[in-house]
Amino acid sequence: MVRRLVLAKQLLDFNLKDRWEPLCKVLDVPAPDVPFPRIDEEAQILSMLRGLGCGYELEHSQLSVSPQTLEHLNHGLVTQAECMTLPTTLSTSISLFNALPPKRFKNSAIHAMTIPEPASEPLAPTYNPRYVDIGINLADRVYRGQYRGNQKHPDDLEAVVDRAKQVGCTKLLVTGSDWHSIQDAADLAKEYQKSATHMARLKKLLQDAKASNTGHLIAFGEFGLDYDRLHFCNKAVQLHSFAAQLKLAAAMEPQLPLFLHSRAAAADFARLLKDAFGARLERLARGGVVHSFTGSSEEMRELLDLGLYIGINGCSLKTEENCAVVRELPLDRLMLETDGPWCEVRPSHAGWKYLIEKSEPASAEETPSTPASDAAEGVVTNGTGKRHKPQKQPNHGKKKNQKAEPEVPSRFKATKNWQEGCMIKGRNEPCTIERIAKIVAGIQGVSVEEVCEAAWRNTNKVFDLGESV
Secondary structure, three states: OOEEEEEHHHHHOOOOOOOHHHHHHHHOOOOOOOOOOOOOOHHHHHHHHOOOOOOEEOOOOOOOOOHHHHHHHHOOOOOHHHHOOOOHHHHHHHHHHOOOOEEEEEOOEEEEEOOOOOOOOOOOOOOOOOEEEEEEOOOOHHHHOEEOOEEOOOOOHHHHHHHHHHOOEEEEEEOOOOHHHHHHHHHHHHHOOOOEEEEOOOHHHHHHHHHHOOOOEEEEEEEEEEHHHOOOOOHHHHHHHHHHHHHHHHHOOOOOOEEEEEEOOHHHHHHHHHHHHOOOOOOOOOOEEEEOOOOOHHHHHHHHHOOOEEEEOHHHHOOHHHHHHHHHOOHHHEEEOOOOOOOOOOOOOHHHHHHOOOOOOOOOOOOOOOHHHHHHHOOEEOOOOOEEOOOOOOOOOOOOOOOOOOOOOOOOOEEOOOOOOOEEOOOOOHHHHHHHHHHHHHHHOOOHHHHHHHHHHHHHHHHOOOOOO
């Protein structure tokens, strides 16, 4: 057996466009008698390296990856989607690793061994998350490339829906908020047979949708009260409209579940619901959800006592007070949503910290100093063995003491300007629902699987969507 200690950085930053010999020298294995493949030939790289007989096992303290991805790395089962969540310096190297036998990264070093691959034990089944986004405004024209009436980029709605499916978000409840978006939502539901739609107010549209017998009409809403936006609609008009809409919802045969909105209006909101459906909402046959919840613990408990569910998105995770409310939310009353293209989770939000993978920094004793590592760390030597930090560079345009945003792995690349296959910064999408699930899991101290499955059960129970993904 040959065993060598190799600095992790040597392998992670290895230039794959080079020849086989430098790589095999680092790994202490013979070079295969084949041409070195180009970096874009991932399948060929995997095929060539499969016979090298080297392996590495990653420790969680070394890399900012999730425990599930770490387990997959250790068993050579990294998926393409998981590769997208890894740090940039690993994104090319990990494709090189994922067909190799068991591996070991120790602190900031790799133990490379030329040993036969041991017989692998069967792995436990990997959990595949399944999501329902209960509030996604897919009828918004930004998903068609239109911003303020101007066509800025090609229609990429299909790509948005595809990214949602890739993360396991296979059911989308499309909301309509005005006459045009209601009709657009109805049309989208017909176009995407597995999608569903919420209708608001318009009785004829409700009747037509029910008469079509397509199963697309699954809830009544979005509607409610929002006293944070009285500049759009004053309180008197909101109260009158909400009461009229509740009356229409109560008169429907059969009733639909309610998709509700309440912002800074808890007392009036609860009062009008009780006026329409009884003191305990006993006449509300199918229940409902208060989406994008940002209220207090007391307001949440009143809604839970009425039998309603709570929808959580990025707006529900802005402050420590918001997170404290989410911590008290029973999982059997939870639903998940993105409310895209708005309500994304941002670095300024209190919930953001639950997305950051924690890793232990290597101590000075554990990390040997080499010219390569010194250069990477910005340390300069002057030939006398003394080491000093280079002078600080000018702070071009940055505010003094401005903190850098913490890095959070992203499955899909986001760009400021539209690029095919990429998300657009500032435009939220249903594929980000996995971040909501991870934050809720972190706040409540449970697994992402528990959060996903609870929300899946609750959503299907209320909206009768079925178990199929």
